[in-house]
Amino acid sequence: MCHDQVKAEFGDKTVQDIEPTNEKRQVNSMNVIFAPDFSARAALRRRVPQVRQTMLCGVSALVAAVAGLASLPGEADEPALRVAVFRADATPPLGSPVAYAPARKIEDPLSARGLVLLGAGKPIVLCAVDWIGIANAGHDAWRAELAQAAETTPDRVAVHTLHQHDGPRCDFSAEELLAAHGLGGKRFDARFAQQTIERTAAAIRAAVPSPQRVTHLGVGQAEVEKVASNRRLLGPDGKVKLGRMSSCRNPAAIAAPEGVIDPVLKMLSLWDGARPIVCLSYYATHPQSYYGKGDVTSEFVGLARAMRETELAGLPHIHFNGAGGNVAAGKYNDGSPERRPELRDRLAAAMRKAWDATQKMPLAAADVAWRVVPVRLPLAPHLDAGVLEKRLADETANERDRLSAASKLAYVRRVQEGRAIELSCLRLKNACVLHMPGELFVEYQLAAQQVRPGDTVCMAAYGDYGTGYIGTEIAYSQGGYETSAQASNVAPGVERVLTEAVDVLLK
16 A cells, blocks of 8 residues: 555544454453463454544554665666664663663673665664663654664654663653752763764764665574563463563462463564675563663673674674563573573574574565554553652652652653654565564564464564553453553553554554
C-alpha cells in the first residue's frame, strides 16, 4: 500500500480506539501457568476493521520512496543501496547516576551504535544504545539530532536501548521537573546525555560521506539455550504466584518451566558481494546478571556482541533487545558473578549459530520500505497529574518516590498534550523489523511473527521508555510487578492499540 493509499483509508491521525469486533483480541489469554492463547494471531492476520468515526484516532503510515544513487553492474536502471555504519562512546563518567546508584567503576565501555541506510528514499537510521532507557523529550532529542546528522527526518530514525541495569537513564522532560524542585542530577546526567547524543551525531556525519555498497541481505537464526525464562509464574487461580526476576534463588521458581519466551535469536546482515558489512541481532530478554551497585557494564549481551566482533575480525555487530519486558534470566541465574560469563557464552553461541546459518539473497532499493504508524496509548487510570505534582513537590517524601513521580508526570503531560509515539517497520525483502516502545511483553513479539509466518519478523523494543512496562490486556488482571501502578504507565487497552498498529505495519 502506498503512502497516499494509506492516508485515504486511515487518515492522518493515530490508532487509538478501534471499533470492537466479536473476535477476541487478547495477545495472551493465560488461564493456567504458561498456557498462552494466541487468539490474536488470527485477528492480526486480517485487515484492520472499519474505524468508528466518532472514536477515530486513525493511522498514518509512511512508505519509503525509492531514489537511485548508483547503478549496480548489469542493473543500469536499478538504484543501489548503500550503508554507513557508526559507533560512539556512551560510557558515563564516574559519579554520574546510572540505574540504581552513582557510577563507581567501569567494568567495560558502553556504546551507541547503528547504521544509516541510503538509497531507498530519505536515509533510514537505526541506533542501539547501551543504556537502561531513553524516554520522552530525551527520546525526541536523540531522534531529532541523529536525523539532522543523517540529513533525514526524525520519523525515519529508530533509537532503542538494550536496557542494561547498570547503564544511564535519559529523560530531559523528567530532569527539567526535578531541577525545578532542587533534585536536578539525582537521576539523570543531562549534560552527559547531551554530549553522548552529540558524539553519536558526529559519528553519523563522519560515516555518511563514505558509505558501502549493499548488494545482498543475509538472514539467519538460532535458538538460545538456557538464558531466558518468563518472569511471571501463575498459580492455579491464574494470578501471579511467584516473580522470577533477572536473578533467582527460589528453588520452586527455578524448577518451574521456562514459560512463554521467544527462544530464537534472529540475525540480519548486509553484504557487498561476498564481503559482510554489518550484522544486526534481535533477542528478547532482560539482559541482567548482577547489578545495582554502579559497576557500569554492557552486561552479557554486550559482552557476547564484543566476542562475536572479535571472532569475525571486527565486523560491526548491532544488537537490539526484543520484547523482553516479562522475560529474564532468572531460571538460569542466581546473581553470582560467575553467571555473567556463562550467559555471555550461551548468547554468543546462538549468535555464532545464526551467523553460520545465514542465507544470502540479492537486495535492491525496490526491496526496501519504511512505514510509520503513530499511536496514542491509553493512560493508566491510576496516574493523576495533580497527585504526582504534589508528591514531587513534597520535601518530606522519600526521594526515590519523588524521582519516580517526576518520570511519571513527564509521561502524563505528554499524553495530555496529545503527543503520539511512533512505531515503525523496516522491510528488507522478506524480512521485517518492528520498532516498538517500552518494556513490551514477549507475547506481542510472538503474535507479530504470526502476522507474516512465512517471513522473518524481528522486533526491537525499548524505544520510547516513557511508557514503562507494556503488558497484555489479561496481564493487568493477573497481578505481578510488571503491570503494577509502580511499573506500568499504560492501561489494559494498550493491547488493542498496539496489535492493530502492528497489523498495519506488517501488511
